[in-house]
Amino acid sequence: MKTFHFSRLAIWTLFGGLGLMSMPVFSAENKLSMTGSSTVAPLALEIAKRFESQNPGVRIDVQTGGSGRGIADARNGTADVGLVSRSLKADESDLQGHTIALDGVAVILHKSNPVGNLSNAQIVGIYTGTIQNWKEVGGKDQKITVVNKAEGRSTLELFAQYFGLKNSQIKAQVVIGDNQQGIKTVAGNPGAIGYVSIGSAEFEIENGVPLKMLSMNGVKPNTENVRNGSFPLSRALLLVTKGTDTDLRKKFLSFAKSPAVYDLVKEQYFVPIGR
Numbered sequence: 004m005k006t007f008h009f010s011r012l013a014i015w016t017l018f019g020g021l022g023l024m025s026m027p028v029f030s031a032e033n034k035l036s037m038t039g040s041s042t043v044a045p046l047a048l049e050i051a052k053r054f055e056s057q058n059p060g061v062r063i064d065v066q067t068g069g070s071g072r073g074i075a076d077a078r079n080g081t082a083d084v085g086l087v088s089r090s091l092k093a094d095e096s097d098l099q100g101h102t103i104a105l106d107g108v109a110v111i112l113h114k115s116n117p118v119g120n121l122s123n124a125q126i127v128g129i130y131t132g133t134i135q136n137w138k139e140v141g142g143k144d145q146k147i148t149v150v151n152k153a154e155g156r157s158t159l160e161l162f163a164q165y166f167g168l169k170n171s172q173i174k175a176q177v178v179i180g181d182n183q184q185g186i187k188t189v190a191g192n193p194g195a196i197g198y199v200s201i202g203s204a205e206f207e208i209e210n211g212v213p214l215k216m217l218s219m220n221g222v223k224p225n226t227e228n229v230r231n232g233s234f235p236l237s238r239a240l241l242l243v244t245k246g247t248d249t250d251l252r253k254k255f256l257s258f259a260k261s262p263a264v265y266d267l268v269k270e271q272y273f274v275p276i277g278r
Contacts, residue, residue: 039073039086041181071155132174150197151175202272
């Protein structure tokens with residue numbers, strides 16, 4: 004996931020309703036709105052831009068706010084499509100999930116941190132506050148800064164479920180929303196630990212951001228291991244809808260799942276569903 008997508012996303016949202024004179028007027032039947040996961044939003048935005056370019060007169064607006072918002076907005080009709088970075092739950096059977104890519108969640112440290120591996124028990128100890136200094140797990144004599152995701156984020160749900168934690172048990176010094184906030188926090192604090200989208204972290208690391216991802220159960224966190232199913236903290240990235248699709252929504256959903264966008268998926272360091 005590329006950092007500049009967020010500034011473009013913000014501009015897109017800010018100016019979406021201003022009706023500037025140089026912009027065309029879009030009828031309601033030629034508009035779609037999408038809200039939700041900050042992991043899915045940058046990919047959804049790129050897919051939307053390509054779809055618009057191939058379908059003149061169509062306008063698609065994209066906003067973030069977390070998977071919880073995506074579910075709620077799709078359910079109550081505030082948005083045409085919810086952006087969700089997890090599978091649907093049993094009590095969400097009134098919704099339809101459309102997988103557009105696969106991703107994973109990785110634990111990240113500052114690149115300078117000498118700790119190269121943490122057991123599940125150690126990660127649980129760090130996040131519940133029973134381990135508070137890096138020297139307790141083979142690192143420097145340095146206080147651990149725990150970075151956690153905010154309520155309503157699917158990344159938090161997946162992380163907590165995997166490690167058998169409730170959010171109330173987590174003792175965090177920093178609570179963040181989107182992946183970029185987590186990356187910026189850990190990259191700026193050698194004592195920090197966090198967890199973010201593998202796609203986000205891979206891109207930032209390859210572009211010089213001082214981070215590293217930790218293996219889980221001996222499996223390296225990368226897109227190849229998400230692809231082959233060996234990485235344990237993997238997830239589907241969904242477009243979520245409710246009810247009968249309009250012609251426009253049906254056409255967009257088909258496009259978003261097609262080989263026509265596989266290059267966009269890979270540019271975000273996610274795994275295309277057909278590969």
